Amino acid sequence: MGTGSSTDARTGAGGDSEAFRALAESLGAPAPPGLAAAAPEQLGLLTRALRTRKESHAAGLNDAAEEALKLVPALARGPVRRILFR
Template sequence: MSTGTREQHERLGAELRDQPPESFGQLAPQQLAALADALERQRESRAAGLNEAAEEALKLVPALARGPVRRILFR
């Protein structure tokens, strides 16, 4: 495995939070980078969606209690 492939394989492993399947070793560095980029974008999108949902849920809390509830939930 070349250095570029190894680096992209490690980056993909970091995004997966696990070792990529052995068959991924057959992919070109550009393909590995594209997979890692897609996973990173998806993780960021999910995080943004969760933050938005949490803010929407806080609207159900009475206005005077929102500050303390936000601090408790999102330390």
């Protein structure tokens, strides 16, 4: 039996695995330590779901901002857009 922080696929990815680091990067914060026991495939699935949700959320915000710009008088839209979307 070996020692160390990494684990095999039966016991989970381990807190130092690439999948665990990718999840933490997607979260923008340290991943909860309990997720270190999850399999790399599960962490990958969660990471992809988070990234997809963030992309969807960002697209929704952009759409909402563009829709809100329609309330700004036409002559001011260009400058307002440049201020908001630098």
